[in-house]
Amino acid sequence: MNNAPLPAPGQHTADNRGLRESELLELFFSQSLTGAFFMMLDEPVAWNAPGADREALMDYVFANQRVTRVNDAMLAQYGVARDAFVGFTPADFFAHDMEAGRQIWNTVFSTGRAVLETDERKLDGTPVRIEGEYICLYTPDGRIAGHFGVQRDVTERSRAELALRESEARYEAAFRLSPFRLTINRVDDGRFTEVNDAFLRDLRRTREEVIGRTSVELGLWADPSMRERYIERLRRERTIVELEFAGYERDGRREITQLHSTLIELDGVLCVLTIAHDVTDHRLAEMEREESRQQLxxxxxxxxxxxxxxxxxxxxxxxxxxxxxxxxxxxxxxxxxxxxxxxxxxxxxxxxxxxxxxxxxxxxxxxxxxxxxPAVLDDLGLVAALEWQAQQFARRTNVRTKVDLPANDPPLDADGRTTVFRIVQEALTNVARHANARNVQVSLRLHVTKVEVSIRDDGRGITREQLADRRSLGLLGLRERAMAAGGSLEIIGNTTSGTAVNLTLPIARVQP
Missing domain, CATH: 1.10.287 (Helix Hairpins)
Structure with a gap:
């Protein structure tokens, strides 16, 4: 007969519940997706004892604290089998950088609890970035017996953060050092939140004088209402390229400013990123060149x-x-x-x-x-003169010459008629000299805003090299005569279909 004492009421229930909780904790530890481990010392150390020689204690810890338990997630972080990992010491973890390892252990042991990011190595030497929380385990008399930790591999996140920081640094450098004026200001109130050195230099302002103020307050718009129209357009189109306006006045001269702007969102606030530069000298040079061309x-x-x-x-x-x-x-x-x-x-x-x-x-x-x-040009008009010129050309060269001309003269003034006649005359001369053509057609068309004249042949077409040759005085003379009359001249060459000389005189040369 079993004389064992009967369990107290409820004792089986408590024991079973404790067993289930222990099993659950073991399941949580082993199956957690977060790495978990215990590292215990061969003998506890009095780390916090008065006068403790922590350097000597650290030497002991690095040689005698060992991994005693580890889960699968932790093994995966280091790419190592359990049998090889159990028994690892701090010196094994930080063989690549012992000084960094000692600093980390000093932080954990001195604070008792620490959250850290550390640069470590897998067993094959691959760098890995670890984020972990570590808690010391103490004996009843306050000595450190070891510690446990939970940690994650944050290598990819760290790389992404590093790439982001590098990108931000590059952007900041490019923004700050750009030779163009770069600004960021809020759309709702127009106040500047960021400006670069070029902006401050050109405006002869300090950063403190600009940040928080608007472009209107700084006098950057000769007409403040234009800024409102600019923002309205920017809201519609999101991006504006090469907007030019009369900007602020400096040294007694009103600047012509060119803007390139786009809407961006920063911390949930709609802003405008703007690239601006002074194009005054460029535009004045263009005006001078155009004036010079007009004079020529x-x-x-x-x-x-x-x-x-x-x-x-x-x-x-x-x-x-x-x-x-x-x-x-x-x-x-x-x-x-x-x-x-x-x-x-x-x-x-x-x-x-x-x-x-x-x-x-x-x-x-x-x-x-x-x-x-030719007297026919003055006596009978342009159409008769072109017909006569074509007949003379055909008679001298035996090239079949066809004309497509209106019945009446186009309403050109004397200079316009002379320009058309001389260009046709020179073009036919070039055909006779260079084209080796069998057929030529001269046509004249009158449109609402322009007169178009075309001379086409089926000879060997003029080449691109010949067209680009600045020494070709004949072609230069044709273009010069057309431009002097306010028109334009286009020469198209094709080795299989000949050459076409197309003259256009605008309505400015046409009498009303």
Whole structure:
């Protein structure tokens, strides 16, 4: 018969509950996704005892504190098997940096509880960043018997944070050192929250004078209402590129400022990131260049006009004076022929030769006068002159020449008509000299705002190299004449389809 004493009422229940709690704690420790471990000393140390030699104690701890229990998550953090890990000492953990390890242990043992991030190594030497909480275990008399800890591998998070810090540092450096003015200000009230050195330098202000104030308060807008329109547009479009406006006045000169702005959100506040720079000198230089171009065009136009007047005058002189003189000589020779006896064979032959030479000279005079200034252009108009020019070209070169012209002259002024005629004349001359073409077409179209003239051939097309050659005075002369008349000239070459010369004169050259 069993004489064992019966358990007290409720004792089985308490024992079973304690067993279940112990099992649950063991399950939590072993299956936790967070690394957990115990490290116990071979003998407790009186770390906090008065006059304790902590350096000597630390030497003992690093050699005699060992991992006694560890869970699977902890093993995974270090990439090691349980049998190899149990028994690890602090010296094993920090063989790569003993000084750092001693500082960490000193913090844990001196405070009794610490939350730390540490740089450690896996068993294969791979760096790993650990975030952990460590708590010392004490004997009843206050000596440290060891400690336990829970920790996580935060390597990836640490790398991301480092990358973010580096990115922020690069952004800060780029923002601060940019040669352009960079600013950030709130959309709602326009107050600056950040500005760079270039902004402060150009405005001759200190950071304290700018932060918290608005661009209007600083006088950066000649017209403050423009800032309101700018913000309204920015709200609609989110980004504005190359907005130019009359900015603040410095040294007696109103600056032309160019803005590039975009909306950004910082800490939940809608802000504007702006890049601004002074384009005053650039715009003034552009205006000066354009003024210079206009002056050169005006000068070129006057030169062309003067040249045409000279051509017209010389042509008239040749036609009227020399032509009349030759006509008189021809009449005198004809009279002499009529009065030479029929039997004076030699004199009659010499007179016939002289008459023939005079006729040839008169033809040369007419040709030179026409080339200097064709009378048909002044007498019959542009369309007739272009038709005549095409006929002359076809007769001289045997190139089939087609014209596509309106029935009536376009309403161009005298300079415009001369420009069209001379460019067509020069283009046809280039075809004869260089193109080896079989067909040419000359066309003229009148639009509402412009006149378009085209000369196309099917010869060997002009090359890009020839078009880009600045030494080509013929092409340069064509472009110069077109620009002097306020128009433009485009030359297109193709080795398989020939060359097209396209002239456009704007409405400014067209009489109303």
């Amino acid at each position: 065009r005006a000068l070129s136009s006057r030169q062309h006009k003067a040249r045409e007047e000279e051509r017209r005058a010389i042509s008239r002189e040749i036609h009227d004076e020399l032509g009349q003189l030759l006509t008189g000589v021809k009449l005198d020779l004809a009279w002499a022929q009529a009065h030479v006896p029929p039997d004076a064979i030699a004199p009659r032959a010499r007179l016939a030769e002289a008459v023939e030479r005079i006729a040839g000279a008169m033809e040369v005079v007419r040709r030179i006068a026409t080339e200097l200034r």
